[in-house]
Amino acid sequence: MYRTMLLPSLSAAALLTSGIASAADLPIKPSVGDLVKQSQASDWRPTDPQHTLYMELESGRVVIELAPDFAPQNIANIETLVKEKYFDGLAILRSQDNYVAQWGDPQAESDHPRPLGSAKPKVVGEFSVPLKNDKHFVRQPDRDGYAPQIGHSNGFPVARDPKAGTTWLTHCYGMVGVGRDNGTDSGNGAELYAVTGHAPRHLDRNITLVGRVLSGMPLLSSLPRGGEAMGFYGAKEARMAIKSVRLEADVPEAERSHLEVMRSEAPIYQQVIDAQRNRGGPWNKFSPGYVELCNAPIPVRVRP
Amino acid sequence: MYRTMLLPSLSAAALLTSGIASAADLPIKPSVGDLVKQSQASDWRPTDPQHTLYMELESGRVVIELAPDFAPQNIANIETLVKEKYFDGLAILRSQDNYVAQWGDPQAESDHPRPLGSAKPKVVGEFSVPLKNDKHFVRQPDRDGYAPQIGHSNGFPVARDPKAGTTWLTHCYGMVGVGRDNGTDSGNGAELYAVTGHAPRHLDRNITLVGRVLSGMPLLSSLPRGGEAMGFYGAKEARMAIKSVRLEADVPEAERSHLEVMRSEAPIYQQVIDAQRNRGGPWNKFSPGYVELCNAPIPVRVRP
Numbered sequence: 204m205y206r207t208m209l210l211p212s213l214s215a216a217a218l219l220t221s222g223i224a225s226a227a228d229l230p231i232k233p234s235v236g237d238l239v240k241q242s243q244a245s246d247w248r249p250t251d252p253q254h255t256l257y258m259e260l261e262s263g264r265v266v267i268e269l270a271p272d273f274a275p276q277n278i279a280n281i282e283t284l285v286k287e288k289y290f291d292g293l294a295i296l297r298s299q300d301n302y303v304a305q306w307g308d309p310q311a312e313s314d315h316p317r318p319l320g321s322a323k324p325k326v327v328g329e330f331s332v333p334l335k336n337d338k339h340f341v342r343q344p345d346r347d348g349y350a351p352q353i354g355h356s357n358g359f360p361v362a363r364d365p366k367a368g369t370t371w372l373t374h375c376y377g378m379v380g381v382g383r384d385n386g387t388d389s390g391n392g393a394e395l396y397a398v399t400g401h402a403p404r405h406l407d408r409n410i411t412l413v414g415r416v417l418s419g420m421p422l423l424s425s426l427p428r429g430g431e432a433m434g435f436y437g438a439k440e441a442r443m444a445i446k447s448v449r450l451e452a453d454v455p456e457a458e459r460s461h462l463e464v465m466r467s468e469a470p471i472y473q474q475v476i477d478a479q480r481n482r483g484g485p486w487n488k489f490s491p492g493y494v495e496l497c498n499a500p501i502p503v504r505v506r507p
Numbered sequence: 508m509y510r511t512m513l514l515p516s517l518s519a520a521a522l523l524t525s526g527i528a529s530a531a532d533l534p535i536k537p538s539v540g541d542l543v544k545q546s547q548a549s550d551w552r553p554t555d556p557q558h559t560l561y562m563e564l565e566s567g568r569v570v571i572e573l574a575p576d577f578a579p580q581n582i583a584n585i586e587t588l589v590k591e592k593y594f595d596g597l598a599i600l601r602s603q604d605n606y607v608a609q610w611g612d613p614q615a616e617s618d619h620p621r622p623l624g625s626a627k628p629k630v631v632g633e634f635s636v637p638l639k640n641d642k643h644f645v646r647q648p649d650r651d652g653y654a655p656q657i658g659h660s661n662g663f664p665v666a667r668d669p670k671a672g673t674t675w676l677t678h679c680y681g682m683v684g685v686g687r688d689n690g691t692d693s694g695n696g697a698e699l700y701a702v703t704g705h706a707p708r709h710l711d712r713n714i715t716l717v718g719r720v721l722s723g724m725p726l727l728s729s730l731p732r733g734g735e736a737m738g739f740y741g742a743k744e745a746r747m748a749i750k751s752v753r754l755e756a757d758v759p760e761a762e763r764s765h766l767e768v769m770r771s772e773a774p775i776y777q778q779v780i781d782a783q784r785n786r787g788g789p790w791n792k793f794s795p796g797y798v799e800l801c802n803a804p805i806p807v808r809v810r811p
Binding site: 298300301328330345346347348349375376377385387400401402403404405407408409420421424425426427428479482485486487488489490491493494495497498 | 602604605632634649650651652653679680681689691704705706707708709711712713724725728729730731732783786789790791792793794795797798799801802
């Protein structure tokens with residue numbers, strides 16, 4: 204009888220009673236799942252094989268879509284590292300509850316770190332970029348505490364400061380960024396992290412985000428938490444190994460994941476957001492009429 | 508060199524540059540950790556043994572603090588179930604990525620569910636309660652999209668609608684609620700969930716929240732995700748067993764966790780929130796001057 208509970212289900216234009224009460228049902232509206240089913244082929248775009256990474260863990264594949272418009276220099280360096288197979292045989296170094304999983308070279312701080320090859324040891328922090336870089340930006344009208352404007356650009360969650368003329372990717376669940384030390388240019392993409400908890404939006408504009416995990420998040424989010432400070436694994440703890448990281452373009456067609464992302468500039472995407480904002484149907488009794496940026500789903504599917 | 512990255516570190520009254528740039532450091536301010544160290548014994552309160560649960564999993568202990576001011580009828584029923592050892596030998600039924608872990612009777616939908624004993628089979632939904640119930644409420648001034656007012660009451664995150672005269676617990680990470688079917692009174696506390704992902708605030712006022720996990724969240728959040736719809740475990744998947752659930756009052760003193768929660772009405776708690784809102788120090792380059800309700804930490808410690 205509880206199998207239907209907490210269903211992220213149907214939606215409706217909303218406003219209902221609260222209090223200790225039995226409320227009326229909200230009218231039935233298409234859910235996010237319904238909208239995905241109704242969508243047309245033109246509502247989706249494939250991943251760009253030149254800017255999509257396949258990270259093969261012992262436990263399976265994590266697909267990461269990069270967003271070169273938002274961090275061109277960092278992403279170029281990451282792609283150099285990937286092409287030179289830098290990550291092969293490295294490991295997940297850190298899993299901090301309600302925060303991040305982070306991967307790279309377990310020997311990075313030793314006397315014999317893995318050489319960076321032709322990648323740069325330091326890359327300038329790309330914490331925000333000019334407004335023109337957020338191509339196909341569609342504003343999400345819901346108010347946000349962390350930024351003057353929010354919305355989506357090309358399938359990524361973004362925020363904007365029109366007065367400053369800047370735009371940046373936001374730290375929603377599954378977003379991937381470049382670890383750094385205190386210096387803004389102290390990162391280089393050899394150590395990356397993915398958000399595995401409640402969005403740490405205070406990191407926005409403090410660190411370079413480069414993309415988003417499209418599939419395989421559970422392989423990162425359900426890792427055992429590390430026993431040392433900040434969730435780093437200690438010397439005696441088992442680390443999940445990275446078998447390889449490859450550009451999608453370098454993976455044979457038959458072995459690709461063939462993922463598609465809903466176009467955030469397609470009209471149906473506004474319906475998807477609204478299905479979260481105004482929820483209805485038999486389970487929902489109260490509809491918030493609002494959806495926070497990091498609660499707006501960005502649908503991903505395997506190419507039909 | 509990356510071990511210091513992503514440190515939820517020092518804070519400052521803030522406003523800094525953005526853009527591809529090397530920004531100046533923010534002034535150093537006490538961090539949340541510093542404030543916890545500076546706190547006085549009077550800034551903390553112990554858990555109430557009559558309203559705190561110890562859920563003993565195969566993997567360790569999860570401590571759940573109940574908030575009877577917000578859901579008196581549901582919590583009374585849960586405590587009846589616990590006293591009658593209803594949960595002993597049951598299991599975690601569901602782990603859905605970026606959403607919830609849920610536990611109860613694997614046979615609940617079969618012909619032979621575990622009997623509820625003297626607990627009620629249906630309890631009215633307590634989705635919100637009168638304003639007077641949020642004792643020691645201290646408003647958090649940061650704006651919120653889901654509610655007219657937000658803040659903390661007795662160590663729990665809450666929201667308020669002053670016009671409606673109602674207050675309710677909010678679905679932040681680690682909050683615990685009562686699974687239900689479509690009927691508002693279809694839950695009874697025999698199936699509970701904890702939020703393990705980005706706060707699903709759209710569930711606020713749609714379902715009864717009863718408390719918060721004070722320790723042991725990683726035991727729930729790092730469970731393998733279930734392979735069936737909505738993250739339920741299939742028949743062939745291993746479920747984490749619940750050895751027992753006890754009231755703290757029924758656990759011998761020597762076996763208790765002795766946790767304390769920072770008093771949200773203590774002045775130092777506003778400094779804790781501000782340390783998240785206005786961040787400084789050598790790592791932070793930009794301080795948002797804002798903190799979302801579910802990013803405001805509520806410190807918990809073992810009694811010194």
